[in-house]
Amino acid sequence: RSYSSRMALTDGLLFRQLFESESSTYTYLLGDTETKEAILIDPVLETIERDLKLIRELGLNLKVAVNTHCHADHITSTGLMKKRLVGLKSAISKFSGASADILLSEGDKIYFGKHYLTVRETPGHTDGCMVLVTGDQSMAFTGDALLIRGCGRTDFQQGCAKKLYESVHQKIFTLPDQCLVYPAHDYLGQTVSTVGEERKFNPRLTKSLEEFEHIMSNLNLPKPKQIDIAVPANLVCGVHNV
Amino acid sequence: RSYSSRMALTDGLLFRQLFESESSTYTYLLGDTETKEAILIDPVLETIERDLKLIRELGLNLKVAVNTHCHADHITSTGLMKKRLVGLKSAISKFSGASADILLSEGDKIYFGKHYLTVRETPGHTDGCMVLVTGDQSMAFTGDALLIRGCGRTDFQQGCAKKLYESVHQKIFTLPDQCLVYPAHDYLGQTVSTVGEERKFNPRLTKSLEEFEHIMSNLNLPKPKQIDIAVPANLVCGVHNV
Ligand SMILES: [Fe+2]
Ligand SMILES: [Fe+2]
Numbered sequence: 042r043s044y045s046s047r048m049a050l051t052d053g054l055l056f057r058q059l060f061e062s063e064s065s066t067y068t069y070l071l072g073d074t075e076t077k078e079a080i081l082i083d084p085v086l087e088t089i090e091r092d093l094k095l096i097r098e099l100g101l102n103l104k105v106a107v108n109t110h111c112h113a114d115h116i117t118s119t120g121l122m123k124k125r126l127v128g129l130k131s132a133i134s135k136f137s138g139a140s141a142d143i144l145l146s147e148g149d150k151i152y153f154g155k156h157y158l159t160v161r162e163t164p165g166h167t168d169g170c171m172v173l174v175t176g177d178q179s180m181a182f183t184g185d186a187l188l189i190r191g192c193g194r195t196d197f198q199q200g201c202a203k204k205l206y207e208s209v210h211q212k213i214f215t216l217p218d219q220c221l222v223y224p225a226h227d228y229l230g231q232t233v234s235t236v237g238e239e240r241k242f243n244p245r246l247t248k249s250l251e252e253f254e255h256i257m258s259n260l261n262l263p264k265p266k267q268i269d270i271a272v273p274a275n276l277v278c279g280v281h282n283v
Numbered sequence: 284r285s286y287s288s289r290m291a292l293t294d295g296l297l298f299r300q301l302f303e304s305e306s307s308t309y310t311y312l313l314g315d316t317e318t319k320e321a322i323l324i325d326p327v328l329e330t331i332e333r334d335l336k337l338i339r340e341l342g343l344n345l346k347v348a349v350n351t352h353c354h355a356d357h358i359t360s361t362g363l364m365k366k367r368l369v370g371l372k373s374a375i376s377k378f379s380g381a382s383a384d385i386l387l388s389e390g391d392k393i394y395f396g397k398h399y400l401t402v403r404e405t406p407g408h409t410d411g412c413m414v415l416v417t418g419d420q421s422m423a424f425t426g427d428a429l430l431i432r433g434c435g436r437t438d439f440q441q442g443c444a445k446k447l448y449e450s451v452h453q454k455i456f457t458l459p460d461q462c463l464v465y466p467a468h469d470y471l472g473q474t475v476s477t478v479g480e481e482r483k484f485n486p487r488l489t490k491s492l493e494e495f496e497h498i499m500s501n502l503n504l505p506k507p508k509q510i511d512i513a514v515p516a517n518l519v520c521g522v523h524n525v
Binding site for chain 2: 057059060061072088091094098099219229230231232233238241242
């Protein structure tokens with residue numbers, strides 16, 4: 042029988058994709074429909090009230106708020122959210138340079154009810170970038186390592202095109218073809234892709250390493266508007282004293 | 284076992300939600316993974332190239348491009364898309380006043396491979412509004428009849444708050460609780476809801492008819508910027524001579 046992206050979806054998993062339009066960031070809410078334990082990926086300061094309201098309405102118990110990396114384009118809400126939700130823990134890669142309750146590294150698992158996400162380290166956009174993969178490998182939250190038909194830039198923070206190329210090929214393109222790719226950003230209204238699609242159609246990552254490095258060093262992108270405020274803030278979960 | 288929204292998803296169904304940021308419109312692509320037959324709901328003129336590229340990359344054979352109603356806030360791409368894809372048919376409600384290849388009414392089915400959507404007429408925002416429901420009732424494309432924690436306005440075209448209230452209660456709130464609600468628009472970065480959630484938390488539709496009518500007649504919204512261009516265009520699939 043044919044294996045569609047939508048068949049891969051996990052039993053008893055509540056899932057919501059949310060968008061913050063100022064920084065074009067996707068926030069992901071995942072919950073266990075039985076225990077109501079939930080986790081939140083890449084929440085944004087501007088949309089904290091929307092996210093808290095949804096978590097409350099759905100009756101979820103938010104255990105962990107995790108950032109895929111130390112963002113340069115928006116401030117995370119994890120720190121402020123901890124002040125609003127008792128017991129909530131913040132999490133980020135131990136190679137991010139940021140402080141958080143949980144410092145993650147390769148192979149670590151984040152549990153919520155019977156579900157979990159596994160950490161795959163994917164340095165290149167930043168040193169502390171990681172991809173979070175569901176236990177059944179049906180969904181990958183790729184942060185800025187792999188975007189839909191694109192990838193994160195490598196010209197600031199600890200950016201390195203070679204590292205990013207290797208991370209994507211070794212840690213993402215080795216996932217099953219039908220694994221859904223949920224990125225941290227999209228600028229064209231695309232909400233999801235699959236590993237198979239990106240392996241075939243990603244205009245950057247389908248190239249050779251040399252061509253990829255050439256592309257990445259000639260993007261000439263403007264500096265992110267919020268970078269000088271966002272990075273220092275995100276090193277401490279968006280707020281001081283958390 | 285617990286019944287999550289994600290369990291309801293249908294076997295062998297390819298599904299993509301796409302967003303057009305100028306009018307905050309969601310376009311939906313649904314395909315049969317075996318036969319590759321596909322349909323497109325509410326495509327927008329501005330994003331026609333993105334949509335055509337995705338359809339091509341996914342190897343889909345687009346059979347029908349359908350509008351949930353005659354939109355006032357953007358121009359549909361169904362007419363132009365017909366000129367690009369041989370065999371494509373446009374569809375809209377027979378009560379919309381618009382011309383199209385297929386004029387739909389209550390109970391009609393739109394087939395793509397082994398899948399289909401069933402038409403439920405939901406007048407109120409306009410006379411020709413309809414909701415499209417998957418065969419297994421796991422997903423409802425609600426157009427502007429029901430938005431996430433909101434609903435379409437009733438102060439222009441054939442808008443009627445009483446009709447909208449009855450349509451939502453009789454044709455949408457009678458679907459299963461876990462049925463996913465995919466609206467034509469969202470302005471807050473929300474991508475999906477469920478019938479159960481809207482029945483419980485929709486700030487307008489949970490009220491009495493009298494309160495609802497009062498709310499709807501006091502929204503004081505500005506006239507949509509594109510209405511004078513969009514409505515006449517959408518009466519002919521966005522282009523003349525289709
Ligand atoms: Fe980033
Ligand atoms: Fe509308």
